[in-house]
Amino acid sequence: MVDVFAVADIIVKHIKTHYPQDVAIVGYYGSYLQGRATERSDLDFFFIPATPRGKQVELQFIIDGISFDFWPIGWDRAERMSTSEDWSTTIIADCELMYVRxxxxxxxxxxxxxxISSMGAPSNTLTLINRAEVVMRDCFTGLMKFRLAGESMDLPFCRILAQEMAANIFRSLALLNQTYYTRMYGHYREQVRNLPIKPDQLDFYLDTMMFSHSQDEIKSACEKLALDTLHLISERRNRLKGLRSYPNWMKGYYEEEKGMLNKLLTACEKGHYETAFFVATGVQDGLARILYAAEKGRWPGIFDLGEYREYYHRFSYPDLTALLDPEDFEPLRIAVLQLIEQLENHLRSEGVSMNQFDSVEDFETFYVSRL
Incomplete structure (x- = not known):
């Protein structure tokens, strides 16, 4: 059996002799640290370069059939691991250091x-929910591949897609529960069982994805597991109590959006339907989203199916998209003017200050007095 730590000692001594200022950290993690190593186990070790020259110590090699990968982690990636943007968080959290510059x-x-230790703090909840939702986008890319392939998809590729989706769902569930995994490759499920938030039929769907010989069954299990996970994310998000604040969310919004509203008025006056189409839909959707944020204290989720428009409709803002008509622009133009007046009044009533001036002289008086 290869003495993996003797190998590590050779590398560390070489670093101390030839790269003492070029490598900041050397550490190891994985099976040897956790006491699970077998005769075929390699040593999971890494280093953090301190200079570009330090990257030269990277090396992949095999000794007596055992593979070694001494690989670099830049400080920027280490930071992403610590915030769970990169889900190899356990490497930073649980490794043993072998060298420190x-x-x-x-x-x-x-x-x-x-x-990492503050991952479970309430202040991180919304950030990690958002990241869990971002991860789920890759699952829906996988579902789209299932649909595009149709009957032509063979079982091997079906299983590849299922594996990718399962890995992303595991990652999403860890983020949703504000934690990280300490083991990978076949050991996710045993860790997920201990999480408080998880799909009820997780085991059933995973068994289908791994053991079924039916492409249709695998595809169905992937779809149901993805939807169940997405539902959990939505539930978790909706339980959050955000701070309602128009000044925090909408300061400067109107001044910026006024340019698009002017563009829309011009399109109506000139009868340019394509401009009107894109600007009207963009203005209406953007306003609906930021009204939701001002009321709820957070942006709507990626997979929100239009529920965020609740406040736009509640406040009776005009439906610009319904008024799009290449034969008659006047109703849309009138609605835009109505929206401008209504939005200004709404923002004033919520204590949002707006920087509007009647002349260049008025603006100059305001601007030069700012300190």
Whole structure:
């Protein structure tokens, strides 16, 4: 059996002799650290370069049939791991350090661990919910591949897509539960069982995805598991209590959007339907989203199916998209003017200040007095 730590010692000694200022951190993680190593296990080890020259110590090699991958993690990626943007969080959280260049490097590394330790804080909940939802987009890409392939998809590729979707769902569930996995490759399910938020039929769907010989059954299980996970994300988001604040969300919004409203008025006056189509739909949707954010204290989710328009309709803003008509632009033009007046009054009533001036002289008086 290869003495993997003797191999690591050779590398660390080489770094100390030839790259003492070029490598900040060397660490190991995985089966040897967790006491699960077998005779075929490699040593999972990495380094953080301190300079471009430090990257030269990277090496992949095999000794007596055992593979080794001494690979670099830049500080920027290590930071993403600590915030779960990169889901290899356990590497930073649980590794054992074998070499540290300086006290400053150690302090920087331990700061990353502090970030990880605060993952479960309420202040991180919305951020991690949003990331869980972003991960789910890849699942729906997989579902689209199922549909595009149709009857031509063979079982091997079907299983490849199922594996990709399962991995993304596991990742999404970890983020939703504000935690990370310490083991991978076949050990996700045992960790998910301990999570408080998970799909009720997770095991059934996973078994179908892994063991079924029917492409239709696998596809159906993938779709149902993705939808169940998405439902959990939506439920978790809806339980959050955000701070209602128009000044926080809509300061400067009207001044910027006024340019698009003017563009829409011009399109109506000139009868340019394509411009009117894109600007009207964009203005209406953008206003609906930011009204939702001002009321709820958060943006609508990626997979929101139009529920965010609730406040746009509740406040009786004009439906610009319904008035799009290449033969008659006047109703749309009148509605835009109505929206402008209504929005200004609405923002004033909510305490949102707007920088509007009647002349260049008025603007100059305002601007030069800013300190």
């Amino acid at each position: 300086s006290e400053e490097d150690l302090a920087k590394f331990m700061k990353l661990r502090e970030t």
